[in-house]
Amino acid sequence: MTRVVAITGIGLLTPAGPDASTTWQGLCNGRAYAQTDPVLxxxxxxxxCPLDGFDPRALLGRKLAARTDRFVHMALAAAAQAATDSGLxxxxxxxxxxxxVLGVAANSAASYDAAFGYQLTGDYDLVSPLTMARSLPNMAAGEVAAHLGLRGPNLTISTACAAGANAxxxxxxxxxxxxCDIVLAGGSESGRTRSAALWFNRLGALSTRCRDPQSASRPFDRDRDGFVLAEGAAVLVLERLDHARARRAPVRALVAGYGAAGDAHHPTAPxxxxxxxxxxxxxxxxxxDLTPSDIxxxxxxxxxxxxxxxxxxxxxxxxxxxxxxxxTALKGAIGHSLGAAGAVQAAVAVLSLCHQAIPPTANLDTQDPAVDLDIVTKAPRxxxxxxxLSNSSGFGGANAALILQAP
Structure with a gap:
């Protein structure tokens, strides 16, 4: 039992909702949350796919919100939700x-955008002295630990879009x-920056359906043309099962299996x-210790x-x-939150086990004939x-798989 790891708390912020319950309902309605973004x-x-209505100042206080960046704001909010849900x-x-342990793919490109702009214009005094501390990728994990007073290992995983799952x-x-007895783990990322949007577009990775954003992200669809940048965070409380039972924590699911592997092939292509x-x-x-038929x-x-x-x-x-x-493929509804995506998938997988339902894949109108899969669409199943089984992959050939089980 000391090797059995339970999930006892969930914190979740996605374009479908500011918490786990609202996100679940938002995913189950089958709609997509992409929209024209004034930032871009x-x-x-x-x-x-932004987090509508997310106000870090109201959640964290003006001072903390001012000295930290958006990926940290979301990590702090998700961690607080998870700790409360777990009774920690x-x-x-x-x-x-x-x-x-938190996954972050690219840290805070927004701070870099602002600082580089001032450097190019020679306005050096306008560069915030907080820029360095705001933008380091390990600041999400560091701020969560400081905010909650957690003194165990404090780590950041950066494996592109597999980071949340690897964490x-x-x-x-x-x-x-x-x-450790307990680890708060997951990922946080905001891809809604001008540099990210430009770079991914130049790479040919983004959908270009600017006239109809809601239909842009189309997993497994015949007419798919790229992903949609998103933001989000998910933090799960992982805990030794006997420890969880001793403190009478709610056991949401078990982390039954984990695997990671590299492609050793190409920087960006699978x-x-x-x-x-x-x-x-x-x-x-x-x-x-499972076979494919057990999934x-x-x-x-x-x-x-x-x-x-x-x-x-x-x-x-x-x-x-x-x-x-x-x-199911969640990114049709909530876009691609990069380093947070694998953790968001894992959190929703736990919710699927709790509700005994599978949320639908949004925007799958005509399944690619080369994709021979039973894909849930239109309504929850x-x-x-x-x-x-939850899959994640990222640039650099990073791949991660998580197997979650009902307790």
Missing amino acids: AGLPVDFS DGATANPRRVGV LGVARDLIRSGS HPEGRGITDAITAALTDA DHISAHSTSTPAGDLVEARVLHRIFRGRPPAV QRPQRTV
């Missing part, structure tokens, strides 16, 4: 045995190794045969890019011997499920 005005791609406080845990895997291993995805899923199944539902990485979606679909078809279980 004048750029070739001027839309994103100073009286129930030894702070030296509680760690923080959960590393957190699980810290607990299983005996280094391996054409999905070598890294295959190895990560296989490692997770082995770690969980009841797959949360796909599927970003809505022409190449990436097809590679992932073929891998799933091959691993599950032509009969994969039901698949109610079905008994015990085990969920």
